[in-house]
Amino acid sequence: MGLVQLLKSQVLCHLIMCYVFVVSGLIINLLQFCTLPVWLINKQLARRINIRLAYCISSQMVATLEWWSETECTLYTDPESFPLYGNENAIVVLNHSYDIDFLCGWTFCERFGVLGSSKVLAKKELSYVPVIGWMWYFLEIVFCKRKWEEDRTTVAQSLQNLHDYPENFWFLLYCEGTRFTRKKHQISMKVAESKGLPKLKYHLLPRTKGFWVTVQNLRGKAVAVYDATLNFRNNETPTLLGVMSGKKYHADLYVRRIPLDLIPEDEAECAAWLHKLYQEKDGFQEQYAQTGRFPGPVKSPPRRPWCLINWLFWVCLLLYPLGLLLVQLISSGSALTIAVAVALFSAASLGFRWMIGQTEISRGSSYGSKAVPLNNN
Numbered sequence: 001m002g003l004v005q006l007l008k009s010q011v012l013c014h015l016i017m018c019y020v021f022v023v024s025g026l027i028i029n030l031l032q033f034c035t036l037p038v039w040l041i042n043k044q045l046a047r048r049i050n051i052r053l054a055y056c057i058s059s060q061m062v063a064t065l066e067w068w069s070e071t072e073c074t075l076y077t078d079p080e081s082f083p084l085y086g087n088e089n090a091i092v093v094l095n096h097s098y099d100i101d102f103l104c105g106w107t108f109c110e111r112f113g114v115l116g117s118s119k120v121l122a123k124k125e126l127s128y129v130p131v132i133g134w135m136w137y138f139l140e141i142v143f144c145k146r147k148w149e150e151d152r153t154t155v156a157q158s159l160q161n162l163h164d165y166p167e168n169f170w171f172l173l174y175c176e177g178t179r180f181t182r183k184k185h186q187i188s189m190k191v192a193e194s195k196g197l198p199k200l201k202y203h204l205l206p207r208t209k210g211f212w213v214t215v216q217n218l219r220g221k222a223v224a225v226y227d228a229t230l231n232f233r234n235n236e237t238p239t240l241l242g243v244m245s246g247k248k249y250h251a252d253l254y255v256r257r258i259p260l261d262l263i264p265e266d267e268a269e270c271a272a273w274l275h276k277l278y279q280e281k282d283g284f285q286e287q288y289a290q291t292g293r294f295p296g297p298v299k300s301p302p303r304r305p306w307c308l309i310n311w312l313f314w315v316c317l318l319l320y321p322l323g324l325l326l327v328q329l330i331s332s333g334s335a336l337t338i339a340v341a342v343a344l345f346s347a348a349s350l351g352f353r354w355m356i357g358q359t360e361i362s363r364g365s366s367y368g369s370k371a372v373p374l375n376n377n
Ligand SMILES: CC/C=C\C/C=C\C/C=C\C/C=C\C/C=C\C/C=C\CCC(=O)SCCNC(=O)CCNC(=O)[C@H](O)C(C)(C)COP(=O)(O)OP(=O)(O)OC[C@H]1O[C@@H](n2cnc3c(N)ncnc32)[C@H](O)[C@@H]1OP(=O)(O)O
Pocket: 085, 092, 094, 102, 104, 105, 106, 108, 109, 118, 119, 120, 121, 122, 123, 126, 144, 145, 146, 147, 148, 149, 151, 170, 171, 172, 173, 174, 175, 176, 177, 178, 187, 188, 191, 204, 205, 206, 207, 208, 209, 210, 211, 226, 228, 255, 368, 369, 370, 371, 372, 373, 374, 375, 376
């Protein structure tokens, strides 16, 4: 292990990264809060400001992946679709199998210039996570309780609000509804069996209602569905802590562009269409397992320097006051002050660990791990 690699793997280094991320994030959250009066006067201006403020937060995590861990992100896609990415509104359907699949998604958003405006159908619990969850509130992210009776109206309304959104966005849908685990897979395959659907090897059975409601409510705004299938080379199981420790991963993403007009409007037909899509995705994963690559040519966009520049800006801005504080603390010589500082430091470390834990499948929810009574209508 080289010296730089050794440095990157140090806990102290991770704590400093978390400190910069959280403190800059809270400053940005506060700035976002200050845009509320602008909403009343000029909603589109407020949205544009929030897109840029959100970029300052999410791009820090992208910079960690691209510049700190130097993870390689390869895109498999057809050259005709490539020029359209980033220049239109689209719904992205992605498999939910890795701790950092969202971060790989963000990396592609960054490379195609839609990181600040990118959206997702997210579980409500994430809206309470400081920095990211609070940022999402101002970005008009669509939250769901994963209780259809409650979600059907709120999700549709939030999607309708996006019709006059001023900048291009990608709307991410994890149709599996939760992250892949062996147990959740077994249960969802029992559901598939009871519904007479073919089994999937690499995916959970997709939940179709969120997809249908999204497609129906974004018609006229989004023009395509991007079917995105992610995998990692050499059976890598990437984690956020691994990325922060400077581990280099190799992500491969296969994207097919499907015009939205081709997706059926009728709910049952749309559900059948999505099930078929997941069977195809399963086939792509099987091909990847056999050959180590997805179909089609490779057309990877290069990483851009902006997220690194933003990150360095916040590092420089926030490390100086931290250094000053430490010097003052030590020179004060007061045992009580030092004890309080140690307690605060420990509490902050636990808070950082909790935030990182939100990305970990091993700490995921129990959603999808219990057999739900089937509605055989
Ligand atoms: C060029 C490059 C291209 C692309 C780059 C890639 C990506 C970049 C794009 C954008 C990035 C943007 C942001 C990313 C940043 C961060 C994202 C981070 C995280 C957020 C992710 C989440 O929070 S995922 C969880 C929330 N989302 C969802 O759940 C969506 C999917 N769910 C649904 O659609 C659901 O239907 C629902 C939520 C709307 C409602 O859920 P509910 O449970 O109430 O109802 P269901 O209809 O799903 O359930 C009842 C039916 O399901 C059957 N059933 C029962 N048990 C199971 C089971 N175990 N598995 C499957 N199905 C089951 C049951 O039988 C019922 O069936 P019916 O036939 O009666 O419908």
